[in-house]
Amino acid sequence: MRVAALTLAGIKLKSIDQYQADLDYLLKASGNDLVVLPAYSSLLLGLETGAITYYNDFDSTLRGYLAQNEDWHNLFLNLHSSLAAEFGIYLVCGTTVEKPIGKNDGKLADFFYQTAYCFNPDGELCCRQRQTHLTHDERELGFSRGEELNIFTAGDLQVGLVVGNDARHPEVGRIFALRGADLLLHSGAFKSGLNCWPQAAGMWAQVQQNQCWAVEAQLSANIAGRKFGASPAVIGPCEITPGQSGYIARGYPESPIVTAELDNQARQSIKKKYPLLRMLIPHVYSALQGSRNR
Amino acid sequence: MSIMGWKEKLFQRYMIWACRPSRITKHLSAFLPRPRQPEPADRRQIKVAALQIELKLFKNPLQYADEMHRLVREAADQGAQLVVFPEYNNLALLGMLPGIEKMEKEAFREKGARADKEGKGGGASVQGRGDDLSLADLFRYMSPAVKPLVHAIFSQLASAYSLHIMAGSYTLEEKGEIVNRALLYGPSGDLIGSQDKVHLLPMEAGWNLKKAASFNVYETPLGCLAMPVCMDATYYETFRILEKSGAEIALLPIANLEEYNYWLALRGIWPRVQESQVYGIKSALVGSVAGFTFTGRAGIFAPLEITPGQNGVLAEVEPFDREAIALAKLNLEALDQLRRNHPWRDYNQALYKRYFPEIYEGIDH
Numbered sequence: 001m002r003v004a005a006l007t008l009a010g011i012k013l014k015s016i017d018q019y020q021a022d023l024d025y026l027l028k029a030s031g032n033d034l035v036v037l038p039a040y041s042s043l044l045l046g047l048e049t050g051a052i053t054y055y056n057d058f059d060s061t062l063r064g065y066l067a068q069n070e071d072w073h074n075l076f077l078n079l080h081s082s083l084a085a086e087f088g089i090y091l092v093c094g095t096t097v098e099k100p101i102g103k104n105d106g107k108l109a110d111f112f113y114q115t116a117y118c119f120n121p122d123g124e125l126c127c128r129q130r131q132t133h134l135t136h137d138e139r140e141l142g143f144s145r146g147e148e149l150n151i152f153t154a155g156d157l158q159v160g161l162v163v164g165n166d167a168r169h170p171e172v173g174r175i176f177a178l179r180g181a182d183l184l185l186h187s188g189a190f191k192s193g194l195n196c197w198p199q200a201a202g203m204w205a206q207v208q209q210n211q212c213w214a215v216e217a218q219l220s221a222n223i224a225g226r227k228f229g230a231s232p233a234v235i236g237p238c239e240i241t242p243g244q245s246g247y248i249a250r251g252y253p254e255s256p257i258v259t260a261e262l263d264n265q266a267r268q269s270i271k272k273k274y275p276l277l278r279m280l281i282p283h284v285y286s287a288l289q290g291s292r293n294r
Numbered sequence: 295m296s297i298m299g300w301k302e303k304l305f306q307r308y309m310i311w312a313c314r315p316s317r318i319t320k321h322l323s324a325f326l327p328r329p330r331q332p333e334p335a336d337r338r339q340i341k342v343a344a345l346q347i348e349l350k351l352f353k354n355p356l357q358y359a360d361e362m363h364r365l366v367r368e369a370a371d372q373g374a375q376l377v378v379f380p381e382y383n384n385l386a387l388l389g390m391l392p393g394i395e396k397m398e399k400e401a402f403r404e405k406g407a408r409a410d411k412e413g414k415g416g417g418a419s420v421q422g423r424g425d426d427l428s429l430a431d432l433f434r435y436m437s438p439a440v441k442p443l444v445h446a447i448f449s450q451l452a453s454a455y456s457l458h459i460m461a462g463s464y465t466l467e468e469k470g471e472i473v474n475r476a477l478l479y480g481p482s483g484d485l486i487g488s489q490d491k492v493h494l495l496p497m498e499a500g501w502n503l504k505k506a507a508s509f510n511v512y513e514t515p516l517g518c519l520a521m522p523v524c525m526d527a528t529y530y531e532t533f534r535i536l537e538k539s540g541a542e543i544a545l546l547p548i549a550n551l552e553e554y555n556y557w558l559a560l561r562g563i564w565p566r567v568q569e570s571q572v573y574g575i576k577s578a579l580v581g582s583v584a585g586f587t588f589t590g591r592a593g594i595f596a597p598l599e600i601t602p603g604q605n606g607v608l609a610e611v612e613p614f615d616r617e618a619i620a621l622a623k624l625n626l627e628a629l630d631q632l633r634r635n636h637p638w639r640d641y642n643q644a645l646y647k648r649y650f651p652e653i654y655e656g657i658d659h
Contacts, residue, residue, distance in 0.1 A: 132642050132645050133640040133641075133642055134640050135637060135638045135640070136635075136636065136637050136638065137637075139640075145640070145642050145644070145645070146645075147642070147644040147645050147648060148645075148648065149645070149649075165638050165640065168568075168569070168638055168639075169569075169640065169642075170530035170534075170569050171530075171642075171645070171646065171650075174530065174531075174653075175645075175649045175653055178653045178654065178656060178657065179653070194604070195603075195604055195605060197568075197598050197604065197605050197606055198598060200560070200565070201564075201565055201568035201569070201598065201606070204565075205561075205565035205568070205569070208561045208565070209528065209529065209530060209561070209565075238555070238557050238558055238561065243555075243557070244555045244557050244558055245557045246557055274496075276528065276529075277657060278657060279493060279494075279496075280529065280531070280654060280657055281492060281493065281505070281507075282651060282654035282655065282657065283507065284492055284507055284508065284509075284531070284535075285531045285535070285650070285651060285654060286651055287508075287535045287538060287539070288531060288534055288535060288538075288646070288650055288651065
């Protein structure tokens, strides 16, 4: 399977048509089966196309976005559903704000999630994943936590979506791996100016302790004065990557795209040779239930 | 296999005699400073030392005691309050066995021949030579001598220098079973804690080492200390449990049987420290013996947010195959502050309740 991680760097966002044309150029040139967009993709495209209003700073802009109705949310999802079908790929459209619809009254709830969506090559929604661990800032903004981790099938692989801050919480990768996930698709957005280590402590570490693959899409953009920028990457177990670095492909924050071919046979062979998950000792971990005592 | 013919029994008695505490104590007393009261610890600056020891064999337990003393003195001279030794700190004592050098040469020869046959550098997986004797048999055989020896050495060193010393890990016999046990001594000379390795290497499991079923945390004037052993740091669960149990500093003795690679070495304690917000001290055994080659880089690690370079590393030795020492000051108040006001840590009880502990039940052992 050929996979790609996008940063949205260099993509023209002033109109949907321009966005579509630039994605078309990038994706057709690289011939991928599966593509991942970064977090805040919906916010960025909405702001740039004028569907969402800019305020003085990032937090105010995000608050404005949270207060908006569902029109842009639906338009954004429909657009990426069409793109997935047009390109014949699995497409993770990054993240948008999801306000659930009440089961009884059909009205929008007054709580919301940071949610990633994946569409299959027929343009159908194949996975919706709410972020399960929030940063301090996200809690302040009023986001809610998802309580499930969902797995779907893409080709021969079992796949899970890792949203934003979930990359730093190893429970997420472990739950996915023990439920059979081969590949984790991460939509992330780090403030620029950080070094590479927060990323290494995130998806790279999750991949190494679960012997899975990860496609890490990081946002490269300036949203209302807040700069985002980190390296897109495709990650695998160290033993089967160049220089044993764990990186199959890795770009710079300004790289629009990184792509790589996943060799699942090689991954299976290293799992067989050194079955890390089979060496877990469940009865020792009973202390983990209920998390920490503080 | 049974190792115990009459000659072996006789030699074991000799080893016990040679390693007897009174002999070790008397020997060390000639060099050691007089025990003194430890300075009160300042939680804002705990000076710690991670040792990287190059493996060499000692025929005489007194030489081994001298070597441990030299290493402790070097750390103490640089102001360390806590000194951390590596995993398998008992391997050097294999030198007490007669013929071990010959055995070692044969092991290397076999390793080389196998590597030639396989057309590669060869992994260090040769078990102990001599019929079907394994290293575990040797550990069991030596345990009655090693256990009192280790206690005598580190109890006296900790007391003389008023230090906390994590003596490294030793493969010791306990109620008929062999464990890979880390030992912690306090400035009074008392053994204040121990931790048996929980997650064993496949090789260790093959030796029938007994794995522990829990992790311990010890409250000391230098903070709450835990001692996961080597492979235990492969799993985030270990450090989550330690953090939940109140650990502030994880002392990790390692003896890595692989060619050194920066990224492979990064997979242990460094990400665990980032995930669970504890300080981490990694001590490493390096060098070769009996066909085994160990590499590593001892270091002292902290959450990114409280390291000057934001890289999670407070100190790390340069060589991966020679003796070295890493020293750094830990600020437990800064750690506490970070934990209280963490920018990204979160706890999703509903998620954990949904999946844990049942998620582990599907593991195919």
